[in-house]
Amino acid sequence: MPESLTRAIRWDTVVGTLLIVLLLSFGFVDGFGNALNLSFLIGNTLPIALIALPMTLLVVSGEIDLSVASTAGLSGAVMGRLWNAGLPIETIIPLCLLLGVVCGLLNGLLVTRLGLPSLAVTIGTLAAYRGVAQIVLGSDAVTDFPPRYLDFAAGRLGGTFVPRALVPFLVLLAIAVVVLHATPFGRSLFAIGAGEEAAWFAGIRVRRTKLLLFVATGLMSALTGVFWALHYASARYDNATGLELSVVAAVLLGGIDFDGGRGTLGGAIAGVFLLGALQNVMSLEDVSAQSQIVVTGVLLVLSVLGPRVARQIAVLRAQSSG
Amino acid sequence: MTHPPDTGPAPVLALKGVSKSFGAVRALRDVSLELLPGEVHALAGENGAGKSTLIKTLAGVHRPDAGQVLLDGEPVVFHGPGDARDAGIAVIYQEPTLFPDLSIAENIFMGRQPRRALGRIDHKATRAATAALMRRLGVGLDPDRPARGLSIADQQIVEIAKALSFDARVLIMDEPTAALTGSEVARLFGVVRTLREQGTAVLFISHRLEEIFRICQKVTTLRDGTRIASETLDKMTEDDLVRRMVGRELAELYPERRAQTGDVALGVRRLTREGVFTDVSFEVRRGEIVGLAGLVGAGRTEVARAVFGIDRWDAGEVEVAGRRLPKGAPSAAMAAGLALVPEDRRAQGLVMDLSIERNIGLTGLRTTARAGLMDRGAERSRSLDWAVRLQVKYARIADAVSTLSGGNQQKVVLAKWLATGPKVLIVDEPTRGIDVGTKAEVHRLLAELAADGVAVLMISSDLPEILGMADRVLVMHEGRISAEIPRADATEESVLAAATGRAAA
Ligand SMILES: Nc1ncnc2c1ncn2[C@@H]1O[C@H](COP(=O)(O)OP(=O)(O)OP(=O)(O)O)[C@@H](O)[C@H]1O
Numbered sequence: 092m093p094e095s096l097t098r099a100i101r102w103d104t105v106v107g108t109l110l111i112v113l114l115l116s117f118g119f120v121d122g123f124g125n126a127l128n129l130s131f132l133i134g135n136t137l138p139i140a141l142i143a144l145p146m147t148l149l150v151v152s153g154e155i156d157l158s159v160a161s162t163a164g165l166s167g168a169v170m171g172r173l174w175n176a177g178l179p180i181e182t183i184i185p186l187c188l189l190l191g192v193v194c195g196l197l198n199g200l201l202v203t204r205l206g207l208p209s210l211a212v213t214i215g216t217l218a219a220y221r222g223v224a225q226i227v228l229g230s231d232a233v234t235d236f237p238p239r240y241l242d243f244a245a246g247r248l249g250g251t252f253v254p255r256a257l258v259p260f261l262v263l264l265a266i267a268v269v270v271l272h273a274t275p276f277g278r279s280l281f282a283i284g285a286g287e288e289a290a291w292f293a294g295i296r297v298r299r300t301k302l303l304l305f306v307a308t309g310l311m312s313a314l315t316g317v318f319w320a321l322h323y324a325s326a327r328y329d330n331a332t333g334l335e336l337s338v339v340a341a342v343l344l345g346g347i348d349f350d351g352g353r354g355t356l357g358g359a360i361a362g363v364f365l366l367g368a369l370q371n372v373m374s375l376e377d378v379s380a381q382s383q384i385v386v387t388g389v390l391l392v393l394s395v396l397g398p399r400v401a402r403q404i405a406v407l408r409a410q411s412s413g
Numbered sequence: 414m415t416h417p418p419d420t421g422p423a424p425v426l427a428l429k430g431v432s433k434s435f436g437a438v439r440a441l442r443d444v445s446l447e448l449l450p451g452e453v454h455a456l457a458g459e460n461g462a463g464k465s466t467l468i469k470t471l472a473g474v475h476r477p478d479a480g481q482v483l484l485d486g487e488p489v490v491f492h493g494p495g496d497a498r499d500a501g502i503a504v505i506y507q508e509p510t511l512f513p514d515l516s517i518a519e520n521i522f523m524g525r526q527p528r529r530a531l532g533r534i535d536h537k538a539t540r541a542a543t544a545a546l547m548r549r550l551g552v553g554l555d556p557d558r559p560a561r562g563l564s565i566a567d568q569q570i571v572e573i574a575k576a577l578s579f580d581a582r583v584l585i586m587d588e589p590t591a592a593l594t595g596s597e598v599a600r601l602f603g604v605v606r607t608l609r610e611q612g613t614a615v616l617f618i619s620h621r622l623e624e625i626f627r628i629c630q631k632v633t634t635l636r637d638g639t640r641i642a643s644e645t646l647d648k649m650t651e652d653d654l655v656r657r658m659v660g661r662e663l664a665e666l667y668p669e670r671r672a673q674t675g676d677v678a679l680g681v682r683r684l685t686r687e688g689v690f691t692d693v694s695f696e697v698r699r700g701e702i703v704g705l706a707g708l709v710g711a712g713r714t715e716v717a718r719a720v721f722g723i724d725r726w727d728a729g730e731v732e733v734a735g736r737r738l739p740k741g742a743p744s745a746a747m748a749a750g751l752a753l754v755p756e757d758r759r760a761q762g763l764v765m766d767l768s769i770e771r772n773i774g775l776t777g778l779r780t781t782a783r784a785g786l787m788d789r790g791a792e793r794s795r796s797l798d799w800a801v802r803l804q805v806k807y808a809r810i811a812d813a814v815s816t817l818s819g820g821n822q823q824k825v826v827l828a829k830w831l832a833t834g835p836k837v838l839i840v841d842e843p844t845r846g847i848d849v850g851t852k853a854e855v856h857r858l859l860a861e862l863a864a865d866g867v868a869v870l871m872i873s874s875d876l877p878e879i880l881g882m883a884d885r886v887l888v889m890h891e892g893r894i895s896a897e898i899p900r901a902d903a904t905e906e907s908v909l910a911a912a913t914g915r916a917a918a
Pocket residue numbers: 435438439440458459460461462463464465466467507806807815816817818819820821846848
């Protein structure tokens with residue numbers, strides 16, 4: 092009872108706040124409602140959303156990856172360097188994705204084989220991957236990618252305000268929802284997150300599963316790095332810096348329990364777009380980038396505290412009504 | 414209040430008309446109970462009867478919905494376990510609650526370590542005090558060892574030591590003996606007798622009725638949250654007690670069975686895990702129940718874990734139905750038809766936050782799936798089917814297993830593994846914390862499985878259970894198999910002799 096109740100509270104709060112923020116923004120923030128801005132909002136939120144998909148699975152299974160933004164940056168830097176070297180883009184993109192797999196594999200092996208905590212491992216690789224990105228590209232900015240690709244990453248569907256890239260994202264979202272909520276694999280993630288030892292005793296391959304999730308996260312981060320460089324028509328070593336903060340904040344805001352074992356992808360994605368809308372409104376209101384980071388940080392703290400407080404309330408309520 | 418001189422001592426701790434509900438479940442209804450100094454009082458009842466809830470009410474974990482807790486005849490309100498402890502009430506809970514990363518000594522003296530100058534913790538004194546407690550209980554646990562990795566029995570011993578470490582006026586014990594073997598139980602009872610003579614009031618819960626008769630003077634029986642009787646034990650028989658608990662006559666505790674043994678289903682050859690067990694070889698045939706006996710720490714659980722693939726072994730081999738198992742791979746063991754009901758239901762057997770349905774479903778993720786997707790209907794009917802067959806007492810199948818009573822949690826673990834339709838079933842303390850009625854039920858079930866051709870390996874600290882069920886008894890002593898005794902020759906004496914390494918049978 093308390094479990095489902097808190098989940099309901101969390102879900103309602105996130106979706107409710109999202110609606111309120113959107114409605115207020117339409118009414119009071121100049122320019123929020125126009126098509127161009129909405130298209131910006133979605134386009135700017137897509138990188139967070141893309142990485143949030145595997146991150147949700149990872150957090151549900153009780154792990155975390157903070158190196159995602161650096162992996163994205165590294166993937167963009169490699170893309171720029173290879174493009175400058177004259178390789179065709181059709182070769183470059185698969186290589187970047189492969190690099191993402193390697194980054195994820197390294198994180199995963201350090202966590203599952205050496206038994207190190209993922210928080211520590213990925214703080215380390217957060218710094219390391221970004222450092223490699225800087226070595227690869229230096230302070231160059233590569234901008235002259237083929238127009239066809241730039242168009243796809245920044246363009247819109249027909250005459251609407253809907254970014255084209257939203258379509259592949261929705262496909263990936265559907266796949267992730269099915270994997271997490273409708274397959275034996277997804278079910279085992281919840282079991283691992285809520286009771287790793289019991290999951291192992293039930294024949295679930297805990298280490299292999301976690302390794303797979305880290306690899307998927309690396310892959311999606313690299314894909315996001317490619318998308319980022321094309322969307323903003325700029326590959327730099329510091330692309331997507333700090334994005335991990337937004338991803339983690341959004342996922343936790345969406346009701347994924349930091350301790351693992353609890354949450355839904357629907358919630359996580361609602362969290363992503365809530366955060367995206369807030370950041371968009373803050374930009375429209377000329378809130379400085381630094382202040383935006385402060386707001387994201389506060390949200391992160393609140394979203395970790397929120398479920399705990401809600402659970403406490405539910406327990407108290409159950410006791411007094413019992 | 415003045416007592417006439419012949420009423421004897423006044424109760425130290427009492428409950429008056431206490432009721433407690435969890436949502437729709439009424440765990441206690443108008444229950445009263447008096448604990449007198451110098452008396453050991455038993456609390457008996459089936460799984461889910463409300464025993465642990467009663468104890469938690471006395472200990473300040475739960476606040477009663479109605480009624481009072483009386484301390485020395487005065488109503489008190491405990492705002493938490495700390496209040497009860499300050500009032501001199503020591504409690505051993507049914508499930509050990511140790512901090513895994515702290516040492517045994519630190520766990521025992523948590524928050525009240527002896528101090529040296531400047532408030533520094535006196536580690537030497539803490540260690541010495543712990544060693545003294547261990548001697549009193551007659552066990553050789555190292556005070557510096559971390560609690561992580563201790564067997565359930567050892568964890569329970571640490572909990573007992575913790576409760577003994579402060580001079581309590583009231584000692585409350587919720588199934589302290591469930592995982593202990595005869596000699597540890599005897600030690601514990603020795604300590605309890607001393608405490609009783611010093612005037613401590615003791616409340617004791619056990620599903621092993623002979624223990625109640627050995628150590629207690631009075632018994633209170635609960636059924637479905639209601640008190641049935643409080644009476645002295647000296648004129649009662651075990652049958653009387655069982656009738657109070659279940660409200661009817663019980664079938665035999667151990668079923669009649671004649672083993673029809675077939676091919677070797679489980680073959681273990683020269684299995685060795687360095688420093689844990691050595692050269693362990695045995696076979697279990699289809700249709701056979703083999704008992705694995707031994708003292709706590711002899712290595713029984715460790716062998717079971719290795720066979721199932723939880724731990725890796727260093728040498729030797731394991732075959733299930735003629736197929737060699739890889740080491741360290743529970744999923745491969747399951748695929749070959751092996752099932753393990755582990756000893757620690759809370760950490761290993763169950764995911765406590767998940768529902769009954771999901772917990773049972775965990776072993777059937779692949780088999781109930783259709784076209785790679787979960788089939789919720791199939792999962793639910795599989796779980797419901799087994800929950801009903803094992804008579805799990807629950808409100809809703811979607812409730813978290815953490816809301817079930819200890820015995821019912823154990824039934825969920827059994828359900829989860831029986832649902833896999835195993836060829837070889839290893840059960841480690843299958844009836845730990847299970848009431849007499851259900852125990853007979855579990856025994857009947859194991860006998861039925863064997864009759865259907867399943868090979869059963871049963872680890873149990875309950876010697877009568879081993880003798881009542883097993884076709885053959887293997888005995889372990891210090892990491893080796895010290896004897897193999899056929900049913901006809903298996904007696905308490907012969908098994909104990911081999912378990913303590915006294916005689917080669
Ligand atoms: N925290 C809780 N939430 C909901 N229900 C609970 C909770 N604790 C206990 N119950 C219910 O209260 C009833 C009594 O449980 P209790 O643990 O007191 O039984 P018990 O007599 O100790 O049984 P056992 O011998 O199996 O340990 C059971 O039906 C149980 O499911």
